[in-house]
Amino acid sequence: MRLSPTGALRHSGNLFAMALDVVRSLPRRPFQAREFIQQAWFVASVTILPTALVSIPFGAVIALQIGSLTRQLGAQSFSGAASVLAVLREASPIVTALLIAGAGGTAICADLGARKIRDEIDAMQVLGIDPIHRLVVPRVLASMVVAVLLNGLVSVVGVAGGYFFNVVLQHGTPGAYLASFTTLAQLSDLWAAEIKALVFGAIAAIVASYKGLTAQGGPKGVGDAVNQSVVITFMLLFVTNFVMTAVYFQVVPQRG
Amino acid sequence: MGVEICVEGLTKSFGHQVIWQDVSLTLPAGEVSVMLGPSGTGKSVFLKTLVGLLKPDRGSITIQGRDITRLRERDLYEVRKLFGVLFQDGALFGSMNLYDNIAFPLREHTRKSESEIRRIVLEKMDMVGLLGAEGKLPGEISGGMRKRAGLARALVLDPEIILFDEPDSGLDPVRVAYLNQLIVDLNAQIDATFLIVTHDIASARQVPDNIGLLFRRELVMFGPREELLASDEPVVRQFLNGRMQGPIGMAEEKDAAQVEQELAQIDEDGPATAPAPRLLPGPGITRPPRWEAIARREAELHGTGVTSP
Numbered sequence: 001m002r003l004s005p006t007g008a009l010r011h012s013g014n015l016f017a018m019a020l021d022v023v024r025s026l027p028r029r030p031f032q033a034r035e036f037i038q039q040a041w042f043v044a045s046v047t048i049l050p051t052a053l054v055s056i057p058f059g060a061v062i063a064l065q066i067g068s069l070t071r072q073l074g075a076q077s078f079s080g081a082a083s084v085l086a087v088l089r090e091a092s093p094i095v096t097a098l099l100i101a102g103a104g105g106t107a108i109c110a111d112l113g114a115r116k117i118r119d120e121i122d123a124m125q126v127l128g129i130d131p132i133h134r135l136v137v138p139r140v141l142a143s144m145v146v147a148v149l150l151n152g153l154v155s156v157v158g159v160a161g162g163y164f165f166n167v168v169l170q171h172g173t174p175g176a177y178l179a180s181f182t183t184l185a186q187l188s189d190l191w192a193a194e195i196k197a198l199v200f201g202a203i204a205a206i207v208a209s210y211k212g213l214t215a216q217g218g219p220k221g222v223g224d225a226v227n228q229s230v231v232i233t234f235m236l237l238f239v240t241n242f243v244m245t246a247v248y249f250q251v252v253p254q255r256g
Numbered sequence: 257m258g259v260e261i262c263v264e265g266l267t268k269s270f271g272h273q274v275i276w277q278d279v280s281l282t283l284p285a286g287e288v289s290v291m292l293g294p295s296g297t298g299k300s301v302f303l304k305t306l307v308g309l310l311k312p313d314r315g316s317i318t319i320q321g322r323d324i325t326r327l328r329e330r331d332l333y334e335v336r337k338l339f340g341v342l343f344q345d346g347a348l349f350g351s352m353n354l355y356d357n358i359a360f361p362l363r364e365h366t367r368k369s370e371s372e373i374r375r376i377v378l379e380k381m382d383m384v385g386l387l388g389a390e391g392k393l394p395g396e397i398s399g400g401m402r403k404r405a406g407l408a409r410a411l412v413l414d415p416e417i418i419l420f421d422e423p424d425s426g427l428d429p430v431r432v433a434y435l436n437q438l439i440v441d442l443n444a445q446i447d448a449t450f451l452i453v454t455h456d457i458a459s460a461r462q463v464p465d466n467i468g469l470l471f472r473r474e475l476v477m478f479g480p481r482e483e484l485l486a487s488d489e490p491v492v493r494q495f496l497n498g499r500m501q502g503p504i505g506m507a508e509e510k511d512a513a514q515v516e517q518e519l520a521q522i523d524e525d526g527p528a529t530a531p532a533p534r535l536l537p538g539p540g541i542t543r544p545p546r547w548e549a550i551a552r553r554e555a556e557l558h559g560t561g562v563t564s565p
Binding site: 114115118119120122123124125126127128129130134 | 304307309329333334336337339341343344345347348349350360361364365406409413
Protein backbone atom coordinates (compact mmCIF):
# COMPACT_ATOMS: atom_id res chain seq x y z
CA MET A 1 0.00 0.00 0.00
CA ARG A 2 1.29 3.43 -0.90
CA LEU A 3 0.93 6.37 1.42
CA SER A 4 0.11 9.64 -0.21
CA PRO A 5 -0.52 13.02 1.37
CA THR A 6 -3.84 13.35 -0.40
CA GLY A 7 -4.98 9.84 0.53
CA ALA A 8 -6.84 10.88 3.67
CA LEU A 9 -8.57 13.70 1.81
CA ARG A 10 -9.54 11.43 -1.04
CA HIS A 11 -11.02 8.84 1.31
CA SER A 12 -12.97 11.50 3.20
CA GLY A 13 -14.28 12.75 -0.12
CA ASN A 14 -15.25 9.27 -1.28
CA LEU A 15 -16.93 8.54 2.03
CA PHE A 16 -18.93 11.74 1.79
CA ALA A 17 -19.79 11.03 -1.84
CA MET A 18 -21.13 7.64 -0.83
CA ALA A 19 -23.19 9.22 1.93
CA LEU A 20 -24.72 11.50 -0.70
CA ASP A 21 -25.35 8.52 -2.99
CA VAL A 22 -27.17 6.82 -0.14
CA VAL A 23 -29.36 9.89 0.39
CA ARG A 24 -30.05 10.06 -3.35
CA SER A 25 -30.93 6.38 -3.52
CA LEU A 26 -33.29 6.61 -0.53
CA PRO A 27 -36.45 7.49 -2.45
CA ARG A 28 -35.70 5.10 -5.31
CA ARG A 29 -38.26 2.36 -5.88
CA PRO A 30 -38.60 -0.50 -5.35
CA PHE A 31 -37.72 -0.18 -1.69
CA GLN A 32 -35.80 -3.24 -0.53
CA ALA A 33 -38.18 -4.06 2.30
CA ARG A 34 -37.06 -7.67 2.69
CA GLU A 35 -33.39 -6.75 2.96
CA PHE A 36 -34.30 -3.96 5.39
CA ILE A 37 -36.19 -6.26 7.73
CA GLN A 38 -33.50 -8.93 7.55
CA GLN A 39 -30.80 -6.38 8.33
CA ALA A 40 -32.77 -4.70 11.13
CA TRP A 41 -33.29 -8.10 12.70
CA PHE A 42 -29.65 -8.97 12.21
CA VAL A 43 -28.28 -5.71 13.67
CA ALA A 44 -30.70 -5.93 16.57
CA SER A 45 -29.74 -9.52 17.29
CA VAL A 46 -26.03 -8.73 17.48
CA THR A 47 -26.48 -5.59 19.60
CA ILE A 48 -29.35 -6.05 22.07
CA LEU A 49 -27.72 -8.38 24.56
CA PRO A 50 -24.33 -6.63 24.72
CA THR A 51 -26.11 -3.28 25.00
CA ALA A 52 -28.19 -4.40 27.97
CA LEU A 53 -25.16 -5.95 29.62
CA VAL A 54 -23.08 -2.80 29.13
CA SER A 55 -25.76 -0.39 30.32
CA ILE A 56 -26.26 -2.07 33.71
CA PRO A 57 -22.70 -1.42 34.96
CA PHE A 58 -22.74 1.94 33.19
CA GLY A 59 -25.82 3.04 35.15
CA ALA A 60 -24.30 1.56 38.30
CA VAL A 61 -21.04 3.48 37.94
CA ILE A 62 -22.91 6.72 37.45
CA ALA A 63 -25.11 5.97 40.46
CA LEU A 64 -22.06 5.19 42.62
CA GLN A 65 -20.22 8.32 41.58
CA ILE A 66 -23.20 10.58 42.00
CA GLY A 67 -24.28 8.89 45.22
CA SER A 68 -21.01 9.58 46.97
CA LEU A 69 -20.72 13.06 45.43
CA THR A 70 -24.19 14.10 46.55
CA ARG A 71 -23.54 12.74 50.04
CA GLN A 72 -20.36 14.79 50.31
CA LEU A 73 -22.26 17.88 49.19
CA GLY A 74 -25.24 17.08 51.39
CA ALA A 75 -27.58 16.99 48.43
CA GLN A 76 -28.80 13.40 48.61
CA SER A 77 -32.22 14.45 47.45
CA PHE A 78 -30.73 15.26 44.08
CA SER A 79 -29.00 11.95 43.49
CA GLY A 80 -31.93 10.57 41.49
CA ALA A 81 -32.19 13.70 39.38
CA ALA A 82 -28.48 13.76 38.61
CA SER A 83 -28.15 10.11 37.69
CA VAL A 84 -31.20 10.18 35.41
CA LEU A 85 -29.80 13.26 33.73
CA ALA A 86 -26.41 11.65 33.22
CA VAL A 87 -27.84 8.39 31.87
CA LEU A 88 -30.35 10.03 29.59
CA ARG A 89 -28.19 12.79 28.17
CA GLU A 90 -24.78 11.26 27.79
CA ALA A 91 -24.51 7.63 28.82
CA SER A 92 -27.23 6.27 26.58
CA PRO A 93 -26.10 7.92 23.31
CA ILE A 94 -22.49 6.95 24.04
CA VAL A 95 -23.32 3.34 24.86
CA THR A 96 -25.54 3.19 21.78
CA ALA A 97 -22.72 4.61 19.68
CA LEU A 98 -20.19 2.11 21.02
CA LEU A 99 -22.46 -0.85 20.46
CA ILE A 100 -23.89 0.15 17.11
CA ALA A 101 -20.37 0.79 15.78
CA GLY A 102 -18.65 -2.04 17.59
CA ALA A 103 -21.22 -4.77 17.06
CA GLY A 104 -23.50 -3.61 14.25
CA GLY A 105 -21.00 -1.72 12.10
CA THR A 106 -18.33 -4.40 12.23
CA ALA A 107 -20.85 -7.05 11.22
CA ILE A 108 -22.00 -4.94 8.25
CA CYS A 109 -18.44 -4.15 7.23
CA ALA A 110 -17.29 -7.77 7.44
CA ASP A 111 -20.31 -8.98 5.48
CA LEU A 112 -19.92 -6.45 2.66
CA GLY A 113 -16.13 -6.81 2.66
CA ALA A 114 -16.36 -10.58 2.25
CA ARG A 115 -18.79 -10.10 -0.63
CA LYS A 116 -16.50 -7.55 -2.20
CA ILE A 117 -13.41 -9.74 -2.24
CA ARG A 118 -15.39 -12.70 -3.55
CA ASP A 119 -16.39 -10.49 -6.54
CA GLU A 120 -20.03 -10.68 -5.48
CA ILE A 121 -20.37 -6.90 -5.54
CA ASP A 122 -18.86 -6.72 -9.03
CA ALA A 123 -21.16 -9.51 -10.15
CA MET A 124 -24.10 -7.59 -8.79
CA GLN A 125 -23.09 -4.44 -10.66
CA VAL A 126 -22.64 -6.44 -13.84
CA LEU A 127 -26.12 -7.86 -13.37
CA GLY A 128 -27.28 -4.26 -13.50
CA ILE A 129 -28.00 -3.85 -9.80
CA ASP A 130 -26.71 -0.87 -7.85
CA PRO A 131 -25.21 -2.16 -4.58
CA ILE A 132 -25.84 1.19 -2.90
CA HIS A 133 -29.54 0.89 -3.52
CA ARG A 134 -29.77 -2.87 -3.03
CA LEU A 135 -27.43 -3.36 -0.06
CA VAL A 136 -26.31 -0.12 1.56
CA VAL A 137 -29.59 1.81 1.86
CA PRO A 138 -31.44 -0.99 3.71
CA ARG A 139 -28.46 -1.41 6.04
CA VAL A 140 -28.27 2.30 6.84
CA LEU A 141 -32.00 2.49 7.54
CA ALA A 142 -31.90 -0.68 9.62
CA SER A 143 -28.99 0.59 11.66
CA MET A 144 -30.76 3.94 12.26
CA VAL A 145 -33.95 2.29 13.44
CA VAL A 146 -32.12 -0.14 15.68
CA ALA A 147 -29.97 2.67 17.13
CA VAL A 148 -33.07 4.61 18.13
CA LEU A 149 -34.57 1.55 19.78
CA LEU A 150 -31.28 0.68 21.48
CA ASN A 151 -31.09 4.18 22.90
CA GLY A 152 -34.45 3.62 24.55
CA LEU A 153 -33.25 0.29 25.89
CA VAL A 154 -30.07 1.80 27.31
CA SER A 155 -32.02 4.60 29.00
CA VAL A 156 -34.40 2.18 30.70
CA VAL A 157 -31.77 -0.35 31.73
CA GLY A 158 -29.35 2.40 32.79
CA VAL A 159 -31.91 4.16 34.97
CA ALA A 160 -33.03 0.86 36.45
CA GLY A 161 -29.43 -0.08 37.18
CA GLY A 162 -28.85 3.30 38.81
CA TYR A 163 -31.94 2.87 40.94
CA PHE A 164 -30.86 -0.57 42.07
CA PHE A 165 -27.40 0.55 43.09
CA ASN A 166 -28.51 3.77 44.74
CA VAL A 167 -31.47 2.40 46.63
CA VAL A 168 -30.46 -1.17 47.37
CA LEU A 169 -26.71 -0.94 47.74
CA GLN A 170 -26.21 2.63 48.95
CA HIS A 171 -29.40 2.67 51.00
CA GLY A 172 -30.82 5.77 49.37
CA THR A 173 -34.50 6.63 49.81
CA PRO A 174 -36.59 5.16 47.00
CA GLY A 175 -39.22 7.86 47.22
CA ALA A 176 -36.77 10.73 47.08
CA TYR A 177 -34.87 9.06 44.24
CA LEU A 178 -38.00 8.67 42.13
CA ALA A 179 -39.51 12.03 43.06
CA SER A 180 -36.44 13.95 41.96
CA PHE A 181 -36.38 12.33 38.50
CA THR A 182 -37.86 15.30 36.72
CA THR A 183 -36.23 18.14 38.64
CA LEU A 184 -33.34 18.41 36.20
CA ALA A 185 -34.15 16.12 33.27
CA GLN A 186 -36.90 17.00 30.83
CA LEU A 187 -38.58 15.31 27.90
CA SER A 188 -36.50 17.16 25.34
CA ASP A 189 -33.42 15.39 26.76
CA LEU A 190 -34.92 12.12 25.61
CA TRP A 191 -35.72 13.49 22.16
CA ALA A 192 -32.23 14.89 21.79
CA ALA A 193 -30.75 11.54 22.77
CA GLU A 194 -32.96 9.74 20.25
CA ILE A 195 -31.93 12.12 17.47
CA LYS A 196 -28.30 11.57 18.40
CA ALA A 197 -28.84 7.82 18.20
CA LEU A 198 -30.48 8.19 14.80
CA VAL A 199 -27.48 10.11 13.46
CA PHE A 200 -25.02 7.68 15.07
CA GLY A 201 -26.79 4.76 13.45
CA ALA A 202 -26.56 6.41 10.04
CA ILE A 203 -22.87 7.31 10.43
CA ALA A 204 -21.89 3.87 11.70
CA ALA A 205 -23.66 2.08 8.85
CA ILE A 206 -22.34 4.41 6.14
CA VAL A 207 -18.75 4.17 7.33
CA ALA A 208 -19.02 0.39 7.70
CA SER A 209 -20.55 0.04 4.24
CA TYR A 210 -17.95 2.31 2.67
CA LYS A 211 -15.09 0.41 4.25
CA GLY A 212 -16.66 -2.92 3.33
CA LEU A 213 -17.30 -1.98 -0.28
CA THR A 214 -13.76 -0.66 -0.74
CA ALA A 215 -12.05 -3.64 0.91
CA GLN A 216 -9.30 -5.13 -1.20
CA GLY A 217 -6.42 -7.54 -0.90
CA GLY A 218 -8.08 -10.78 0.13
CA PRO A 219 -9.21 -11.90 3.58
CA LYS A 220 -6.63 -9.71 5.29
CA GLY A 221 -8.13 -6.72 3.52
CA VAL A 222 -11.51 -7.46 5.08
CA GLY A 223 -9.90 -7.61 8.53
CA ASP A 224 -8.19 -4.29 7.94
CA ALA A 225 -11.41 -2.74 6.66
CA VAL A 226 -13.32 -3.82 9.77
CA ASN A 227 -10.58 -2.49 12.00
CA GLN A 228 -10.47 0.87 10.23
CA SER A 229 -14.24 1.15 10.13
CA VAL A 230 -14.48 0.83 13.93
CA VAL A 231 -11.74 3.38 14.53
CA ILE A 232 -13.15 5.89 12.03
CA THR A 233 -16.71 5.42 13.30
CA PHE A 234 -15.68 5.97 16.93
CA MET A 235 -13.84 9.17 16.07
CA LEU A 236 -16.72 10.49 14.00
CA LEU A 237 -19.34 9.54 16.58
CA PHE A 238 -17.57 11.22 19.49
CA VAL A 239 -17.04 14.40 17.51
CA THR A 240 -20.65 14.36 16.33
CA ASN A 241 -21.77 13.74 19.90
CA PHE A 242 -19.86 16.80 21.09
CA VAL A 243 -21.24 19.02 18.34
CA MET A 244 -24.81 17.86 18.83
CA THR A 245 -24.59 18.34 22.60
CA ALA A 246 -23.22 21.86 22.15
CA VAL A 247 -26.03 22.71 19.72
CA TYR A 248 -28.59 21.17 22.06
CA PHE A 249 -27.57 23.42 24.95
CA GLN A 250 -27.85 26.45 22.71
CA VAL A 251 -31.23 25.53 21.29
CA VAL A 252 -33.14 24.06 24.22
CA PRO A 253 -33.56 26.14 27.42
CA GLN A 254 -32.40 24.25 30.52
CA ARG A 255 -34.24 23.77 33.76
CA GLY A 256 -33.29 25.24 37.09
CA MET B 257 -27.79 -11.88 -32.37
CA GLY B 258 -24.64 -10.73 -30.65
CA VAL B 259 -23.23 -7.26 -30.48
CA GLU B 260 -19.95 -5.89 -31.75
CA ILE B 261 -17.58 -4.32 -29.24
CA CYS B 262 -15.22 -1.71 -30.60
CA VAL B 263 -12.27 -0.75 -28.40
CA GLU B 264 -10.18 2.28 -29.41
CA GLY B 265 -6.87 3.35 -27.87
CA LEU B 266 -7.73 2.09 -24.41
CA THR B 267 -5.20 2.91 -21.67
CA LYS B 268 -5.39 2.05 -18.00
CA SER B 269 -3.02 2.71 -15.13
CA PHE B 270 -3.19 2.43 -11.37
CA GLY B 271 -1.25 5.37 -9.98
CA HIS B 272 2.01 5.47 -11.90
CA GLN B 273 1.84 1.86 -12.96
CA VAL B 274 0.59 1.51 -16.52
CA ILE B 275 -1.41 -1.72 -16.89
CA TRP B 276 -1.77 -1.57 -20.67
CA GLN B 277 -1.88 1.23 -23.16
CA ASP B 278 -3.36 1.96 -26.53
CA VAL B 279 -5.33 -1.27 -26.84
CA SER B 280 -7.46 -1.20 -29.97
CA LEU B 281 -9.49 -4.16 -31.19
CA THR B 282 -12.90 -5.10 -32.46
CA LEU B 283 -14.71 -8.13 -31.11
CA PRO B 284 -16.86 -9.22 -34.05
CA ALA B 285 -20.53 -9.83 -33.29
CA GLY B 286 -21.42 -13.41 -32.53
CA GLU B 287 -17.84 -14.71 -32.63
CA VAL B 288 -15.70 -16.28 -29.93
CA SER B 289 -12.54 -14.38 -29.06
CA VAL B 290 -9.83 -15.31 -26.60
CA MET B 291 -7.57 -12.85 -24.80
CA LEU B 292 -4.31 -14.48 -23.81
CA GLY B 293 -1.51 -13.13 -21.74
CA PRO B 294 0.98 -14.12 -19.03
CA SER B 295 -0.25 -13.76 -15.46
CA GLY B 296 -0.31 -10.19 -14.24
CA THR B 297 -0.73 -8.47 -17.60
CA GLY B 298 -4.07 -7.02 -16.66
CA LYS B 299 -6.39 -9.41 -18.47
CA SER B 300 -8.94 -9.26 -15.70
CA VAL B 301 -8.58 -5.48 -15.55
CA PHE B 302 -9.35 -5.41 -19.27
CA LEU B 303 -12.49 -7.43 -18.68
CA LYS B 304 -13.64 -5.21 -15.83
CA THR B 305 -13.03 -2.15 -17.99
CA LEU B 306 -15.20 -3.60 -20.74
CA VAL B 307 -18.21 -3.79 -18.42
CA GLY B 308 -17.52 -0.37 -16.97
CA LEU B 309 -16.50 -1.54 -13.49
CA LEU B 310 -13.20 0.31 -13.97
CA LYS B 311 -12.77 3.57 -15.80
CA PRO B 312 -9.92 3.69 -18.34
CA ASP B 313 -7.59 6.69 -18.42
CA ARG B 314 -8.04 7.17 -22.15
CA GLY B 315 -9.80 5.58 -25.06
CA SER B 316 -13.31 4.45 -25.86
CA ILE B 317 -15.38 1.26 -25.79
CA THR B 318 -18.29 1.43 -28.20
CA ILE B 319 -21.24 -0.93 -27.89
CA GLN B 320 -24.37 -0.31 -29.96
CA GLY B 321 -23.19 3.20 -30.76
CA ARG B 322 -22.67 4.14 -27.10
CA ASP B 323 -19.28 4.81 -25.55
CA ILE B 324 -19.54 3.08 -22.21
CA THR B 325 -16.53 4.91 -20.76
CA ARG B 326 -18.53 8.13 -20.87
CA LEU B 327 -21.93 6.89 -19.75
CA ARG B 328 -23.57 8.09 -16.58
CA GLU B 329 -23.89 5.56 -13.81
CA ARG B 330 -27.59 5.02 -14.45
CA ASP B 331 -27.19 4.42 -18.21
CA LEU B 332 -24.27 2.14 -17.46
CA TYR B 333 -26.55 -0.14 -15.43
CA GLU B 334 -28.84 -0.31 -18.47
CA VAL B 335 -26.01 -1.22 -20.88
CA ARG B 336 -24.75 -3.87 -18.46
CA LYS B 337 -27.94 -5.82 -18.97
CA LEU B 338 -26.45 -6.73 -22.38
CA PHE B 339 -23.60 -8.46 -20.60
CA GLY B 340 -23.25 -11.78 -18.90
CA VAL B 341 -20.00 -12.16 -16.99
CA LEU B 342 -18.54 -15.35 -15.58
CA PHE B 343 -16.16 -14.38 -12.81
CA GLN B 344 -13.15 -16.44 -11.83
CA ASP B 345 -14.76 -18.20 -8.90
CA GLY B 346 -18.29 -17.82 -10.18
CA ALA B 347 -18.93 -14.92 -7.77
CA LEU B 348 -22.13 -16.55 -6.56
CA PHE B 349 -23.97 -14.93 -3.68
CA GLY B 350 -22.83 -16.97 -0.71
CA SER B 351 -26.03 -16.56 1.25
CA MET B 352 -28.32 -17.96 -1.47
CA ASN B 353 -28.66 -21.46 -2.85
CA LEU B 354 -27.96 -22.12 -6.53
CA TYR B 355 -31.58 -21.78 -7.58
CA ASP B 356 -31.96 -18.36 -5.93
CA ASN B 357 -28.61 -17.27 -7.30
CA ILE B 358 -29.65 -18.04 -10.84
CA ALA B 359 -33.13 -16.63 -10.35
CA PHE B 360 -31.73 -13.42 -8.81
CA PRO B 361 -31.33 -11.36 -12.04
CA LEU B 362 -34.82 -12.39 -13.19
CA ARG B 363 -36.39 -11.41 -9.88
CA GLU B 364 -34.58 -8.08 -9.84
CA HIS B 365 -35.11 -7.04 -13.44
CA THR B 366 -38.24 -8.68 -14.74
CA ARG B 367 -41.82 -9.01 -13.62
CA LYS B 368 -42.01 -12.66 -14.56
CA SER B 369 -44.12 -14.94 -12.44
CA GLU B 370 -42.44 -17.43 -10.12
CA SER B 371 -43.49 -20.34 -12.35
CA GLU B 372 -41.97 -18.73 -15.42
CA ILE B 373 -38.78 -17.94 -13.47
CA ARG B 374 -38.67 -21.58 -12.43
CA ARG B 375 -38.94 -22.71 -16.05
CA ILE B 376 -36.10 -20.41 -17.20
CA VAL B 377 -33.84 -21.23 -14.26
CA LEU B 378 -34.25 -24.97 -14.71
CA GLU B 379 -33.64 -24.62 -18.46
CA LYS B 380 -30.34 -22.79 -17.86
CA MET B 381 -29.33 -25.21 -15.12
CA ASP B 382 -29.99 -28.05 -17.56
CA MET B 383 -27.82 -26.27 -20.16
CA VAL B 384 -24.82 -26.24 -17.80
CA GLY B 385 -25.61 -29.69 -16.41
CA LEU B 386 -26.53 -28.69 -12.88
CA LEU B 387 -30.05 -30.12 -12.63
CA GLY B 388 -30.61 -31.59 -9.21
CA ALA B 389 -28.25 -29.21 -7.39
CA GLU B 390 -30.77 -26.37 -7.01
CA GLY B 391 -30.82 -26.43 -3.23
CA LYS B 392 -27.07 -26.47 -2.69
CA LEU B 393 -25.23 -23.46 -1.27
CA PRO B 394 -22.18 -22.17 -3.17
CA GLY B 395 -19.96 -23.19 -0.27
CA GLU B 396 -21.02 -26.81 -0.57
CA ILE B 397 -20.08 -27.47 -4.19
CA SER B 398 -16.85 -27.86 -6.15
CA GLY B 399 -15.10 -25.07 -8.04
CA GLY B 400 -16.20 -26.49 -11.38
CA MET B 401 -19.83 -26.52 -10.32
CA ARG B 402 -19.53 -22.97 -9.01
CA LYS B 403 -18.23 -21.86 -12.38
CA ARG B 404 -21.06 -23.57 -14.21
CA ALA B 405 -23.61 -22.06 -11.82
CA GLY B 406 -22.04 -18.65 -12.39
CA LEU B 407 -22.37 -19.28 -16.11
CA ALA B 408 -26.03 -20.20 -15.74
CA ARG B 409 -26.63 -16.97 -13.82
CA ALA B 410 -24.84 -15.00 -16.53
CA LEU B 411 -27.05 -16.61 -19.18
CA VAL B 412 -30.36 -16.05 -17.54
CA LEU B 413 -31.07 -12.58 -18.93
CA ASP B 414 -30.22 -13.72 -22.49
CA PRO B 415 -27.12 -11.53 -22.81
CA GLU B 416 -25.72 -10.36 -26.13
CA ILE B 417 -22.16 -10.45 -24.87
CA ILE B 418 -20.66 -13.03 -22.53
CA LEU B 419 -17.32 -12.47 -20.86
CA PHE B 420 -15.42 -15.33 -19.23
CA ASP B 421 -12.72 -14.55 -16.68
CA GLU B 422 -10.37 -17.54 -16.70
CA PRO B 423 -13.04 -20.22 -17.03
CA ASP B 424 -10.35 -22.91 -16.91
CA SER B 425 -8.38 -21.79 -13.84
CA GLY B 426 -8.41 -24.29 -11.01
CA LEU B 427 -10.15 -27.01 -13.01
CA ASP B 428 -8.77 -30.39 -13.98
CA PRO B 429 -8.08 -31.00 -17.71
CA VAL B 430 -11.18 -33.13 -18.18
CA ARG B 431 -13.45 -30.47 -16.73
CA VAL B 432 -11.69 -27.84 -18.84
CA ALA B 433 -12.48 -29.91 -21.94
CA TYR B 434 -16.13 -30.18 -20.90
CA LEU B 435 -16.31 -26.47 -20.18
CA ASN B 436 -14.78 -25.64 -23.57
CA GLN B 437 -17.33 -27.88 -25.26
CA LEU B 438 -20.04 -26.11 -23.28
CA ILE B 439 -18.76 -22.71 -24.43
CA VAL B 440 -18.78 -23.79 -28.08
CA ASP B 441 -22.24 -25.33 -27.75
CA LEU B 442 -23.54 -22.17 -26.12
CA ASN B 443 -22.14 -20.02 -28.88
CA ALA B 444 -23.92 -22.15 -31.46
CA GLN B 445 -27.15 -21.97 -29.47
CA ILE B 446 -27.41 -18.35 -28.43
CA ASP B 447 -25.20 -16.57 -30.95
CA ALA B 448 -23.87 -14.02 -28.46
CA THR B 449 -20.44 -12.40 -28.68
CA PHE B 450 -17.97 -14.28 -26.47
CA LEU B 451 -14.74 -13.05 -24.94
CA ILE B 452 -12.67 -15.51 -22.94
CA VAL B 453 -9.77 -14.30 -20.85
CA THR B 454 -7.35 -17.10 -20.09
CA HIS B 455 -3.79 -18.33 -20.11
CA ASP B 456 -4.66 -21.87 -21.08
CA ILE B 457 -3.07 -22.49 -24.48
CA ALA B 458 -4.99 -25.65 -25.24
CA SER B 459 -8.31 -23.85 -24.99
CA ALA B 460 -6.99 -20.96 -27.02
CA ARG B 461 -5.99 -23.34 -29.82
CA GLN B 462 -9.32 -25.12 -30.03
CA VAL B 463 -12.12 -22.78 -29.10
CA PRO B 464 -11.98 -19.29 -30.57
CA ASP B 465 -12.45 -17.49 -33.87
CA ASN B 466 -10.04 -14.77 -32.81
CA ILE B 467 -7.07 -14.60 -30.47
CA GLY B 468 -5.46 -11.60 -28.83
CA LEU B 469 -2.28 -11.50 -26.77
CA LEU B 470 -1.54 -8.94 -24.07
CA PHE B 471 2.11 -8.57 -23.06
CA ARG B 472 4.37 -5.84 -21.84
CA ARG B 473 1.55 -3.36 -21.32
CA GLU B 474 0.40 -3.70 -24.90
CA LEU B 475 -1.85 -5.72 -27.13
CA VAL B 476 0.81 -7.59 -29.11
CA MET B 477 -1.57 -9.00 -31.64
CA PHE B 478 -5.25 -9.54 -32.25
CA GLY B 479 -6.60 -11.49 -35.19
CA PRO B 480 -8.14 -14.67 -36.54
CA ARG B 481 -7.06 -17.88 -34.85
CA GLU B 482 -5.16 -19.36 -37.81
CA GLU B 483 -3.21 -16.15 -38.25
CA LEU B 484 -2.01 -16.10 -34.67
CA LEU B 485 -1.27 -19.80 -34.52
CA ALA B 486 0.89 -19.43 -37.63
CA SER B 487 2.50 -16.20 -36.49
CA ASP B 488 6.28 -15.77 -36.33
CA GLU B 489 6.09 -13.03 -33.70
CA PRO B 490 8.45 -14.24 -30.91
CA VAL B 491 6.13 -13.37 -28.03
CA VAL B 492 3.18 -15.11 -29.65
CA ARG B 493 5.19 -18.21 -30.46
CA GLN B 494 6.74 -18.40 -27.02
CA PHE B 495 3.40 -18.12 -25.35
CA LEU B 496 1.55 -20.54 -27.62
CA ASN B 497 4.33 -23.08 -27.23
CA GLY B 498 4.64 -22.51 -23.50
CA ARG B 499 8.45 -22.51 -23.51
CA MET B 500 11.02 -20.55 -21.51
CA GLN B 501 13.08 -19.24 -24.42
CA GLY B 502 11.76 -15.94 -25.65
CA PRO B 503 10.89 -12.44 -24.56
CA ILE B 504 8.60 -13.47 -21.69
CA GLY B 505 10.57 -14.02 -18.48
CA MET B 506 9.66 -15.14 -15.00
CA ALA B 507 9.47 -11.53 -13.84
CA GLU B 508 7.49 -10.09 -16.72
CA GLU B 509 10.27 -9.48 -19.27
CA LYS B 510 13.92 -10.18 -20.04
CA ASP B 511 16.68 -7.99 -21.40
CA ALA B 512 17.02 -7.85 -25.15
CA ALA B 513 20.45 -9.49 -25.44
CA GLN B 514 19.36 -12.58 -23.57
CA VAL B 515 16.26 -12.86 -25.72
CA GLU B 516 18.38 -12.73 -28.92
CA GLN B 517 20.64 -15.44 -27.60
CA GLU B 518 17.79 -17.69 -26.58
CA LEU B 519 15.93 -17.24 -29.82
CA ALA B 520 19.07 -18.19 -31.72
CA GLN B 521 19.39 -21.37 -29.66
CA ILE B 522 15.95 -22.68 -30.53
CA ASP B 523 16.28 -25.02 -33.48
CA GLU B 524 13.95 -23.54 -35.95
CA ASP B 525 11.21 -26.06 -35.60
CA GLY B 526 9.75 -25.16 -38.97
CA PRO B 527 6.70 -22.97 -39.21
CA ALA B 528 4.63 -22.62 -36.09
CA THR B 529 2.69 -25.70 -35.12
CA ALA B 530 -0.13 -26.50 -37.48
CA PRO B 531 -3.47 -25.13 -36.30
CA ALA B 532 -5.11 -27.63 -34.02
CA PRO B 533 -8.56 -28.81 -35.09
CA ARG B 534 -11.32 -26.59 -33.86
CA LEU B 535 -13.79 -27.67 -31.29
CA LEU B 536 -17.23 -27.95 -32.89
CA PRO B 537 -20.67 -27.91 -31.30
CA GLY B 538 -21.62 -31.35 -30.08
CA PRO B 539 -24.14 -33.60 -31.79
CA GLY B 540 -27.69 -32.68 -31.01
CA ILE B 541 -26.98 -28.96 -31.19
CA THR B 542 -28.55 -27.38 -34.27
CA ARG B 543 -25.82 -25.38 -35.93
CA PRO B 544 -26.47 -21.91 -37.25
CA PRO B 545 -25.01 -21.08 -40.72
CA ARG B 546 -21.86 -19.63 -39.20
CA TRP B 547 -20.98 -22.90 -37.49
CA GLU B 548 -21.95 -24.92 -40.59
CA ALA B 549 -19.35 -22.95 -42.53
CA ILE B 550 -16.73 -23.46 -39.82
CA ALA B 551 -17.45 -27.18 -39.70
CA ARG B 552 -17.08 -27.49 -43.50
CA ARG B 553 -13.76 -25.67 -43.37
CA GLU B 554 -12.47 -27.85 -40.58
CA ALA B 555 -13.46 -30.95 -42.51
CA GLU B 556 -11.50 -29.73 -45.54
CA LEU B 557 -8.43 -28.82 -43.48
CA HIS B 558 -8.17 -31.92 -41.40
CA GLY B 559 -10.07 -34.41 -43.46
CA THR B 560 -12.13 -35.48 -40.50
CA GLY B 561 -15.83 -35.97 -40.29
CA VAL B 562 -18.12 -33.10 -39.51
CA THR B 563 -18.14 -33.97 -35.83
CA SER B 564 -15.40 -35.55 -33.89
CA PRO B 565 -16.71 -38.59 -32.03
